[in-house]
Amino acid sequence: MLIQRLTIIGVGLIGGSLARALKQENVCGEIVGCGRNTVNLQHAIDLGVIDRYDTHPANAASGADMVIVAVPLGTMSQIFAAIRETLVPHAIITDVGSAKATVVADARQHLGQFFPHFVPAHPIAGTEKSGVAASFAQLFENHRVVLTPLSETDSRAVALVTTMWEKAGALVSQMSVEHHDKMLAATSHLPHLLAYSLVNTLAKMGDRAEIFSLAGGGFRDFTRIASSDPHMWRDICLANKDAILKALKHFNNDLAEVAFALSKGDSQQIESIFTSAKTARDKFCG
Amino acid sequence: MLIQRLTIIGVGLIGGSLARALKQENVCGEIVGCGRNTVNLQHAIDLGVIDRYDTHPANAASGADMVIVAVPLGTMSQIFAAIRETLVPHAIITDVGSAKATVVADARQHLGQFFPHFVPAHPIAGTEKSGVAASFAQLFENHRVVLTPLSETDSRAVALVTTMWEKAGALVSQMSVEHHDKMLAATSHLPHLLAYSLVNTLAKMGDRAEIFSLAGGGFRDFTRIASSDPHMWRDICLANKDAILKALKHFNNDLAEVAFALSKGDSQQIESIFTSAKTARDKFCG
Numbered sequence: 001m002l003i004q005r006l007t008i009i010g011v012g013l014i015g016g017s018l019a020r021a022l023k024q025e026n027v028c029g030e031i032v033g034c035g036r037n038t039v040n041l042q043h044a045i046d047l048g049v050i051d052r053y054d055t056h057p058a059n060a061a062s063g064a065d066m067v068i069v070a071v072p073l074g075t076m077s078q079i080f081a082a083i084r085e086t087l088v089p090h091a092i093i094t095d096v097g098s099a100k101a102t103v104v105a106d107a108r109q110h111l112g113q114f115f116p117h118f119v120p121a122h123p124i125a126g127t128e129k130s131g132v133a134a135s136f137a138q139l140f141e142n143h144r145v146v147l148t149p150l151s152e153t154d155s156r157a158v159a160l161v162t163t164m165w166e167k168a169g170a171l172v173s174q175m176s177v178e179h180h181d182k183m184l185a186a187t188s189h190l191p192h193l194l195a196y197s198l199v200n201t202l203a204k205m206g207d208r209a210e211i212f213s214l215a216g217g218g219f220r221d222f223t224r225i226a227s228s229d230p231h232m233w234r235d236i237c238l239a240n241k242d243a244i245l246k247a248l249k250h251f252n253n254d255l256a257e258v259a260f261a262l263s264k265g266d267s268q269q270i271e272s273i274f275t276s277a278k279t280a281r282d283k284f285c286g
Numbered sequence: 287m288l289i290q291r292l293t294i295i296g297v298g299l300i301g302g303s304l305a306r307a308l309k310q311e312n313v314c315g316e317i318v319g320c321g322r323n324t325v326n327l328q329h330a331i332d333l334g335v336i337d338r339y340d341t342h343p344a345n346a347a348s349g350a351d352m353v354i355v356a357v358p359l360g361t362m363s364q365i366f367a368a369i370r371e372t373l374v375p376h377a378i379i380t381d382v383g384s385a386k387a388t389v390v391a392d393a394r395q396h397l398g399q400f401f402p403h404f405v406p407a408h409p410i411a412g413t414e415k416s417g418v419a420a421s422f423a424q425l426f427e428n429h430r431v432v433l434t435p436l437s438e439t440d441s442r443a444v445a446l447v448t449t450m451w452e453k454a455g456a457l458v459s460q461m462s463v464e465h466h467d468k469m470l471a472a473t474s475h476l477p478h479l480l481a482y483s484l485v486n487t488l489a490k491m492g493d494r495a496e497i498f499s500l501a502g503g504g505f506r507d508f509t510r511i512a513s514s515d516p517h518m519w520r521d522i523c524l525a526n527k528d529a530i531l532k533a534l535k536h537f538n539n540d541l542a543e544v545a546f547a548l549s550k551g552d553s554q555q556i557e558s559i560f561t562s563a564k565t566a567r568d569k570f571c572g
Contacts, residue, residue: 074553124502143502183497188500188505197537201533202566204536211473214470215474219477220571223571226563227564227568248545252538255534262530262531278513280494280498284494
């Protein structure tokens with residue numbers, strides 16, 4: 001058994017899907033869930049996602065060989081502080097946060113002597129849905145999981161977290177916290193900001209029912225991420241705001257160039273901008 | 287038979303899908319295709335999409351009861367000019383352009399006495415793919431088709447175009463040219479501009495392969511429309527540039543507000559912006 005007792009704090013889409021995948025692969029002896037909502041936790045038991053639950057993080061983490069903290073970024077520090085006292089000496093702690101700098105800072109501050117056992121991780125997978133009901137075992141299959149270990153991070157802890165994600169079907173790699181946060185600001189956080197913002201712009205334009213009824217499939221795809229959990233995304237944007245604002249600045253400059261070409265009716269420039277975008281996307285996003 | 291001879295100029299995703307749907311419903315006696323690429327036209331015959339083809343618009347339109355012009359917006363005027371001489375007196379002409387003001391102006395200028403027989407139409411359907419190979423009969427099912435007839439447009443022509451689209455499964459409605467162009471600038475043209483622009487911003491950030499490999503499903507959906515045909519979208523953006531630039535201004539103002547809230551770390555404001563967007567999208571795009 002790779003992990004005798006696994007505790008997942010936050011049994012939502014990510015935590016629930018990981019639990020399902022690990023159960024399917026027979027990786028854990030027991031999976032303990034933790035959260036504030038007992039209805040949700042009972043539902044997770046009924047779905048066979050977890051074996052039992054405890055609403056107190058300290059109790060849930062007690063005796064666990066691995067603790068996965070899968071809560072919104074703004075809640076990380078209080079979880080770390082709560083579990084520190086009950087962790088067994090060999091316990092490994094990891095997270096699934098979409099921005100890494102604040103989680104690492106929180107862990108450094110609140111995990112004390114356990115900090116070298118903390119492996120910062122980010123599975124790049126998800127849907128616009130949330131909650132354990134939306135979870136499924138294949139969510140991470142062939143998706144990337146980025147680990148951002150620090151110099152003091154225990155290499156055996158990194159190895160175990162790597163193996164766990166590989167058992168869930170993921171492709172695990174490592175990079176620095178700063179590089180991760182810069183890249184994800186551009187590929188994920190900024191797009192969410194743009195999608196949320198555009199939907200609001202449209203909603204203000206007049207008859208909402210009419211406006212959205214005139215939106216085709218392209219718009220639906222484009223704004224799908226604006227249906228993501230606002231609380232979770234508020235935390236992500238605040239946690240990574242400097243990198244996001246920097247990416248936004250680049251985006252605004254490029255967009256202003258497109259707008260200028262359009263205002264001049266510069267047909268050649270517009271087509272060249274669109275063509276290079278299509279070429280890049282077709283090549284890399286297939 | 288609703289339409290004895292139908293000519294489709296531009297046998298791509300839209301023209302090809304409409305031909306397939308009408309054949310399936312047994313609506314036309316004969317479907318004549320027209321385009322510049324004989325390989326594509328022969329492929330359309332092989333696929334059973336059209337019955338025969340002619341690469342000369344004037345020849346293809348000769349004797350047709352209805353002519354559907356499904357070419358990029360920048361090519362509309364030359365097609366109208368080319369077919370005018372060979373149209374039979376009762377011929378009805380319609381189009382599928384994503385912006386209506388320039389098409390109407392082109393038709394008014396080049397269709398002469400046939401202008402009252404011209405029904406401006408826009409099927410709000412499509413995918414990021416193009417070409418007859420990507421066409422399918424169900425493309426328009428339960429999708430909206432907006433007609434923007436003018437005061438001089440023949441009501442029997444409007445009725446026939448309406449019936450034709452209804453046979454293809456579409457939900458047909460009418461609005462003014464100006465209203466259509468304003469709405470579609472916001473729901474379709476601006477999102478395409480943003481998606482093309484964002485992909486370029488990312489492509490400039492460094493190692494492209496690495497950046498795009500860190501993009502999840504959300505990014506893939508968000509930028510799907512950036513894989514749309516650059517030539518077609520260049521024409522659409524130029525044709526509707528005033529409305530698009532106006533929508534972009536609204537978007538930029540709203541986005542600046544989000545960025546300001548983020549820079550201040552205004553957690554409440556950020557969550558409220560995200561929540562109202564999610565609420566609107568969930569309600570209307572479900």
